[in-house]
Amino acid sequence: MWATTCTHLVLTILFIITSYCVRVNHAWLSMFNIQAIGINSIENTETCEIIPGLVNRQVAICKRNLEVMDSVSKGASISILECQKQFHNRRWNCSTVDPYTVFGPVLDNGTREAAFVSSVTAAGVAHAVTRSCSLGELLKCGCDRTVSGTSPEGFTWSGCSDNVAYGIQFSKMFVDARESKSRVSVDRRLMNLHNNEAGRRAIEDNMKTECKCHGVSGSCEVKFCWRSMPSFRKVGSVLKEKFDGATEVAQQRISSRRQLVPVNPNYKPHTNSDLVYLQNSPDFCERNLAIGSLGTQNRTCNKDSKAIDGCELLCCGRGYNTKIETVSERCSCKFHWCCVVKCKTCTRTVEVYTCK
Amino acid sequence: MRMPLTRPATSVSSVLSEGFIKNSDAAFAPKPTNPNKNLATKCIDPTESLLKPFVPWGKGACTRVRDFEEAVQKQIPASSIVFSVRMPHNGFEMSKLFQFMVGVLTLEIEYDENIHMEKPTVYLEETYSTENTTGLINYYLTTVRMKRAIVRGTNMPEPGAQYDCEPLSLFELSSVHHKHYLINIRLPVGEIDLGNGEKKLTNEDIGAIKDVNIVKSLRLVILMSMIGITITAITNKRVFAKYTTFQPFFMIKAPYKKKHGLSVKHASYSRWTIFCLAIVMSFLNFPLEWLTLIFEIPAMLLISDIRQGASYAMLFSFWIIFVGEHMMDQIERNRLGAYWQQILAIGTACCGLLAFDMTERGSQLINPFYSVWNSEQGAKLAMGFIILAGVCVFVYFFSLLFMVFCVFRNLRMKSIAFNSMPKNRKKYYQALVYRFRFFIIFSLFCAVMTIIFFIMSQVSEIYSWHLDDEDGPRIHYTSGFFTGVYGLWNIYVLAVLFLYSPSHKEEPLLSREMMTMPTIEFPLLSFLRHKRSSNAITNISYLQAVTHPQFLLPCEKVLDISSPPHTRSG
Numbered sequence: 060m061w062a063t064t065c066t067h068l069v070l071t072i073l074f075i076i077t078s079y080c081v082r083v084n085h086a087w088l089s090m091f092n093i094q095a096i097g098i099n100s101i102e103n104t105e106t107c108e109i110i111p112g113l114v115n116r117q118v119a120i121c122k123r124n125l126e127v128m129d130s131v132s133k134g135a136s137i138s139i140l141e142c143q144k145q146f147h148n149r150r151w152n153c154s155t156v157d158p159y160t161v162f163g164p165v166l167d168n169g170t171r172e173a174a175f176v177s178s179v180t181a182a183g184v185a186h187a188v189t190r191s192c193s194l195g196e197l198l199k200c201g202c203d204r205t206v207s208g209t210s211p212e213g214f215t216w217s218g219c220s221d222n223v224a225y226g227i228q229f230s231k232m233f234v235d236a237r238e239s240k241s242r243v244s245v246d247r248r249l250m251n252l253h254n255n256e257a258g259r260r261a262i263e264d265n266m267k268t269e270c271k272c273h274g275v276s277g278s279c280e281v282k283f284c285w286r287s288m289p290s291f292r293k294v295g296s297v298l299k300e301k302f303d304g305a306t307e308v309a310q311q312r313i314s315s316r317r318q319l320v321p322v323n324p325n326y327k328p329h330t331n332s333d334l335v336y337l338q339n340s341p342d343f344c345e346r347n348l349a350i351g352s353l354g355t356q357n358r359t360c361n362k363d364s365k366a367i368d369g370c371e372l373l374c375c376g377r378g379y380n381t382k383i384e385t386v387s388e389r390c391s392c393k394f395h396w397c398c399v400v401k402c403k404t405c406t407r408t409v410e411v412y413t414c415k
Numbered sequence: 416m417r418m419p420l421t422r423p424a425t426s427v428s429s430v431l432s433e434g435f436i437k438n439s440d441a442a443f444a445p446k447p448t449n450p451n452k453n454l455a456t457k458c459i460d461p462t463e464s465l466l467k468p469f470v471p472w473g474k475g476a477c478t479r480v481r482d483f484e485e486a487v488q489k490q491i492p493a494s495s496i497v498f499s500v501r502m503p504h505n506g507f508e509m510s511k512l513f514q515f516m517v518g519v520l521t522l523e524i525e526y527d528e529n530i531h532m533e534k535p536t537v538y539l540e541e542t543y544s545t546e547n548t549t550g551l552i553n554y555y556l557t558t559v560r561m562k563r564a565i566v567r568g569t570n571m572p573e574p575g576a577q578y579d580c581e582p583l584s585l586f587e588l589s590s591v592h593h594k595h596y597l598i599n600i601r602l603p604v605g606e607i608d609l610g611n612g613e614k615k616l617t618n619e620d621i622g623a624i625k626d627v628n629i630v631k632s633l634r635l636v637i638l639m640s641m642i643g644i645t646i647t648a649i650t651n652k653r654v655f656a657k658y659t660t661f662q663p664f665f666m667i668k669a670p671y672k673k674k675h676g677l678s679v680k681h682a683s684y685s686r687w688t689i690f691c692l693a694i695v696m697s698f699l700n701f702p703l704e705w706l707t708l709i710f711e712i713p714a715m716l717l718i719s720d721i722r723q724g725a726s727y728a729m730l731f732s733f734w735i736i737f738v739g740e741h742m743m744d745q746i747e748r749n750r751l752g753a754y755w756q757q758i759l760a761i762g763t764a765c766c767g768l769l770a771f772d773m774t775e776r777g778s779q780l781i782n783p784f785y786s787v788w789n790s791e792q793g794a795k796l797a798m799g800f801i802i803l804a805g806v807c808v809f810v811y812f813f814s815l816l817f818m819v820f821c822v823f824r825n826l827r828m829k830s831i832a833f834n835s836m837p838k839n840r841k842k843y844y845q846a847l848v849y850r851f852r853f854f855i856i857f858s859l860f861c862a863v864m865t866i867i868f869f870i871m872s873q874v875s876e877i878y879s880w881h882l883d884d885e886d887g888p889r890i891h892y893t894s895g896f897f898t899g900v901y902g903l904w905n906i907y908v909l910a911v912l913f914l915y916s917p918s919h920k921e922e923p924l925l926s927r928e929m930m931t932m933p934t935i936e937f938p939l940l941s942f943l944r945h946k947r948s949s950n951a952i953t954n955i956s957y958l959q960a961v962t963h964p965q966f967l968l969p970c971e972k973v974l975d976i977s978s979p980p981h982t983r984s985g
Binding site for chain 1: 504
């Protein structure tokens with residue numbers, strides 16, 4: 060009896076510790092699927108309090124910016140989808156574990172994966188908020204104040220460019236709000252803040268300038284240009300490249316400021332748009348839920364590839380099973396630009412390789 | 416004796432200093448164009464007919480889908496989706512100070528490896544509505560038409576990446592008179608009756624994807640000519656209007672009629688051209704745009720185009736006549752017939768461009784979505800007009816250059832004879848040479864500046880975004896260049912008015928016949944060379960020289976190799 064109670068107690072304490080740890084990292088991402096928690100749309104201040112995973116400061120921001128919160132939720136959702144898209148053939152494939160902790164304990168340590176998730180979610184929020192602005196729905200960001208506003212010339216009517224500045228500002232406010240001093244270790248906080256910023260920079264640095272001429276007889280008498288955001292797929296690819304070239308860093312105190320410097324002094328110091336990490340990642344070969352590794356067992360692999368999606372690497376040398384399957388697919392489709400597609404169904408046999 | 420140039424010189428310096436102030440003003444003017452990107456809301460129109468306006472947000476908002484995944488779930492066909500944009504954004508109102516509005520459509524088409532897009536053609540049905548404070552008041556259903564979406568980049572192996580699509584011109588409104596504008600666009604799929612019994616499958620090839628998501632969203636980029644540019648232009652124009660409206664009357668009519676009692680019909684042709692130029696420039700500078708603050712004038716862009724065209728035509732005619740009068744050959748230049756080739760070239764170019772402009776902008780008065788470029792025949796016709804105008808302008812400039820070359824040659828030859836001339840006549844001719852050289856250099860300077868301004872504004876528009884990122888006072892170069900060039904040509908015309916309107920307070924010793932007979936000096940020169948004595952020349956003797964055919968040495972004949980040697984040597 061005593062032993063059972065003791066185990067119970069230990070388990071409870073363990074649970075509290077784990078859930079605290081989980082709270083520390085990207086728990087707000089649970090917003091990606093607020094419908095799962097039974098919320099349709101964030102319309103009143105009470106909803107802000109029942110969204111799991113938000114820290115107090117985020118709840119306050121939520122209450123003040125209700126109209127933006129649906130976009131934040133959308134941002135969380137597109138960033139998770141993008142993460143899964145970019146990592147679909149890696150050992151860690153960005154699987155969501157449950158609607159509350161989202162990715163599970165894999166992000167507890169300052170690994171490359173955690174760096175990528177930080178950056179892609181910060182970018183996702185900025186992207187989604189900017190799109191909502193462009194739709195013209197949000198009262199607060201109808202026009203980009205940085206282009207006009209209180210310019211020294213006093214031209215307050217100047218106007219509206221792509222509202223990326225508002226989106227980025229909001230992402231900075233909301234996503235970075237988690238990283239308060241008391242909550243996490245200094246180096247982890249610095250790492251998260253750096254990677255969040257790198258994610259937002261991936262949008263800013265890839266803004267596309269498009270131009271159109273306007274004038275009598277199609278001449279270029281007046282040329283007007285505008286900036287458009289890169290597609291989120293493009294942002295994801297950029298960040299994936301940054302993930303591959305991420306720098307391992309350690310915290311150092313340089314003239315009374317704590318900074319992240321590369322562990323290997325021979326490496327070029329990272330820039331603001333590079334990703335940084337503190338610890339090497341586990342190999343994610345075996346199932347180990349304590350570190351958030353699901354293992355690669357039963358994952359589909361590519362027999363002919365020598366890259367990470369190839370059976371050799373993905374299955375960590377355990378070998379693979381071959382199965383012949385008949386799949387029915389839609390084929391010779393009649394495409395419209397949207398929505399309704401008329402297709403035939405074709406069946407074909409394929410060999411499917413899965414890891415042992 | 417005072418040089419005739421001193422008075423114009425001081426005037427020009429004052430004008431130039433004003434021009435400098437004006438240009439420094441212009442550098443702080445707001446951006447001339449102000450693009451605003453609007454993402455279209457996807458409304459649902461079950462009737463598939465666009466018979467009523469679909470408002471994206473606010474009162475009476477439409478039923479909508481957030482994305483196409485939702486549309487697929489609800490099984491909504493593509494034809495039922497209406498892209499709706501309401502301008503400006505929530506919480507803002509359009510200002511009447513905006514001069515015009517241009518819409519551009521950019522499509523976001525996702526790449527899919529299974530779909531090959533060859534010359535994708537987008538077929539659009541568009542409507543626009545305007546709204547005042549009371550609610551939607553006007554609703555226009557426009558004719559359906561074709562547009563080509565030119566996909567620029569296809570080298571993207573990654574599914575889900577976006578095509579690089581060419582922005583399409585969507586509409587052009589010459590006056591922004593209402594509080595809100597609403598644009599609805601439908602991309603119907605299936606067979607469409609084109610009106611003349613011809614049926615066509617539409618929107619089949621604008622890209623496709625395995626399941627969904629091809630046109631992810633439509634974006635409208637709204638260009639509004641800035642209020643600031645209107646204000647700057649209006650103020651500047653007022654200043655210039657003051658100059659150009661009143662001064663020509665004082666400067667041209669008064670001297671002729673009062674001071675010298677010269678009858679106007681004896682005035683040389685270039686002076687009349689100067690007078691006409693002043694009138695045309697006054698018309699150009701008259702702040703007609705102010706009327707848009709009170710009235711809705713959809714034809715304003717057309718009017719400005721015509722004004723601009725008229726001023727170009729006048730300036731071109733002025734150049735040819737001015738240069739022609741300094742040719743000093745034997746041809747009687749004091750009539751329009753002498754310049755018929757050049758005038759014909761200018762006239763043809765202007766008529767061609769006017770015809771084009773009337774079809775393009777004239778049709779936009781009725782249908783703001785209309786563009787000649789959208790139909791193939793229309794584009795060919797428009798291109799024809801533009802090429803015709805281009806050829807004419809080329810011919811014109813070629814002949815102008817040739818004439819300038821001739822003038823310079825004549826002047827050089829004449830300057831040899833200066834030393835052997837009586838003092839007064841020498842001064843008169845020196846002034847003439849000086850004026851002409853100054854004119855050519857000034858014209859050249861203005862032309863070069865315009866070209867530099869043009870290139871710089873094109874470049875700076877692209878890079879101004881990078882400048883915007885930095886803190887500190889933002890200088891809008893494009894606007895500066897725009898008003899700068901405008902000011903430059905105004906100064907140019909003003910300077911021409913100052914310099915070349917009659918200003919002979921002290922009657923030159925040369926007779927009236929001399930002034931109206933610019934052909935006189937060249938034969939005289941030949942005559943002088945021949946006789947090697949200048950002091951004994953009387954009016955009668957050099958008038959005789961003019962009539963004597965053997966002394967004639969027109970530029971055309973010099974270049975004519977086949978002509979007999981005795982006419983060449985003179």
